[in-house]
Amino acid sequence: MIKNAVYAQSGGVTSVINASAYGVIKKCFSCREIGKVYVGLNGINGIIDDDLADMDCEEPYEIDLLKTTPASAFGSCRRKLSESREDEFKKIFEVFSKYNIGYFFYNGGNDSMDTANKIYNYSKKIGFDLKVIGIPKTIDNDLYGTDHSPGYGSSAKYLATAILEASLDVKSMSADSTKVFILETMGRHAGWLAASASLARVNANYGPHIVLMPEVPFNREKFITKVDNTVRRTGYCSIVVAEGLNDEKGNLVAHFGATDSFGNKQLGGVGSTISSIISEELKLKVHTAVPDYLQRSGGHLSCYTDVNEAVLVGSMAVHYALQGKNGYMVSINRISDEPYYVTYDLVDLSEVANNTKTIPNEFITDDGMDVTTEFIKYAKPLIEGEYYPPILNGTPRYAKLRLIR
Numbered sequence: 001m002i003k004n005a006v007y008a009q010s011g012g013v014t015s016v017i018n019a020s021a022y023g024v025i026k027k028c029f030s031c032r033e034i035g036k037v038y039v040g041l042n043g044i045n046g047i048i049d050d051d052l053a054d055m056d057c058e059e060p061y062e063i064d065l066l067k068t069t070p071a072s073a074f075g076s077c078r079r080k081l082s083e084s085r086e087d088e089f090k091k092i093f094e095v096f097s098k099y100n101i102g103y104f105f106y107n108g109g110n111d112s113m114d115t116a117n118k119i120y121n122y123s124k125k126i127g128f129d130l131k132v133i134g135i136p137k138t139i140d141n142d143l144y145g146t147d148h149s150p151g152y153g154s155s156a157k158y159l160a161t162a163i164l165e166a167s168l169d170v171k172s173m174s175a176d177s178t179k180v181f182i183l184e185t186m187g188r189h190a191g192w193l194a195a196s197a198s199l200a201r202v203n204a205n206y207g208p209h210i211v212l213m214p215e216v217p218f219n220r221e222k223f224i225t226k227v228d229n230t231v232r233r234t235g236y237c238s239i240v241v242a243e244g245l246n247d248e249k250g251n252l253v254a255h256f257g258a259t260d261s262f263g264n265k266q267l268g269g270v271g272s273t274i275s276s277i278i279s280e281e282l283k284l285k286v287h288t289a290v291p292d293y294l295q296r297s298g299g300h301l302s303c304y305t306d307v308n309e310a311v312l313v314g315s316m317a318v319h320y321a322l323q324g325k326n327g328y329m330v331s332i333n334r335i336s337d338e339p340y341y342v343t344y345d346l347v348d349l350s351e352v353a354n355n356t357k358t359i360p361n362e363f364i365t366d367d368g369m370d371v372t373t374e375f376i377k378y379a380k381p382l383i384e385g386e387y388y389p390p391i392l393n394g395t396p397r398y399a400k401l402r403l404i405r
Contacts, residue, residue: 002033003102003129005318008040008047009137010077010108010115012186014151015070015158015302016310017107017137018399022066023314024105024135025055033322038099041403043077044106044115048091052099057404065399067307068389070299073399080111081118089122096130103131103321107314109138109149113329114353120327131321134329134349135313139296141192144355145347146331150313151296153306153382156196158298159185159240160383162291164200167207167238170287174236179284180227183208184271186295187242190358191215193295194242195371196379207238209370212274214244215359216368218253223274224281226369231284245270300396304385309342316344340381 007024009017021039028037037055040046053074055063066073081088096104106116113134120132136143141152163183170181185193191213198211209230212218230237245253254269271288278286313330320328328346335341363375389396 019310020314042075
């Protein structure tokens with residue numbers, strides 16, 4: 001019996017999450033075993049609320065544009081399912097029954113894989129014939145069970161470019177003005193994004209000179225000493241700091257106090273905190289920048305490797321589901337760095353859910369304030385190549401979907 005498929009996006013967006021949607025939709029369209037393809041609008045919320053869009057109603061050209069359209073073309077969410085709320089699961093499976101859904105593809109990060117895993121477990125509990133496959137996505141690159149996550153490479157390219165250009169700027173002004181520039185990146189528990197900014201040095205070393213990551217407790221005295229020595233040596237200092245930086249007592253150096261629906265503290269402000277420390281201790285002029293959403297939705301700097309892999313994890317999710325695989329997330333396995341080569345496999349959703357992959361010690365220098373050449377070898381292939389969106393009237397032309405219910 002032919003079954004239909006539903007796909008949804010969850011968590012913080014990326015510049016390539018829609019490329020994974022493209023991979024899912026195009027693969028489903030080509031498979032005789034799958035009838036219609038629906039998308040849950042605003043993540044799992046759309047499925048609970050019976051708010052599904054029919055992809056048969058979209059123009060083929062707009063579907064193709066998903067490959068280069070950043071953010072979430074269908075809306076995302078941060079809703080966390082609770083096993084104590086069986087009414088939510090009943091609503092989900094009532095919608096699955098109504099639309100004859102036999103395949104569920106959920107595109108997201110750690111918490112999103114937890115949602116997918118709970119839906120998989122509930123389907124088993126009630127004996128509902130459903131194939132559940134998770135599709136990896138996070139700029140944080142902290143998903144367990146995969147070499148890296150789609151979205152990370154393009155954000156890394158954006159941050160490396162941003163800190164390179166800002167470093168040249170502060171170098172230009174350092175004679176009698178700004179001496180220190182600080183870039184605050186995302187990264188709650190893992191410093192992959194902050195570390196990626198070090199790729200700015202692959203051609204010439206204008207910075208960053210210091211990279212502060214959550215994996216290493218912040219030591220104020222050692223930090224100030226390194227800033228001072230760097231300014232004395234080069235005339236300026238370029239710094240990258242992850243928003244989730246902790247002090248030596250395990251406390252966040254800075255946060256706003258609010259929490260999201262996943263229960264995570266809303267982070268931000270660590271760049272300003274570090275700036276105040278430098279100004280107080282060294283009396284230097286400091287500028288701070290927070291790229292915030294820009295670093296995750298910079299579609300104009302999406303890289304070729306990232307877009308292609310995002311498409312492939314989407315299409316492979318459908319491929320594995322049709323093979324009868326169930327309760328897994330698609331993973332990327334690296335075979336070699338040079339030449340860069342990967343294969344695709346599966347990892348249990350239960351292993352991925354709510355786990356965090358932090359930066360290994362061999363990627364961090366002994367002083368804890370920079371990355372090693374081993375990290376550069378790991379990260380460099382992920383930012384290779386360009387995948388520019390079409391330009392219309394001087395700006396990117398992104399997908400315009402009708403989202404007909």
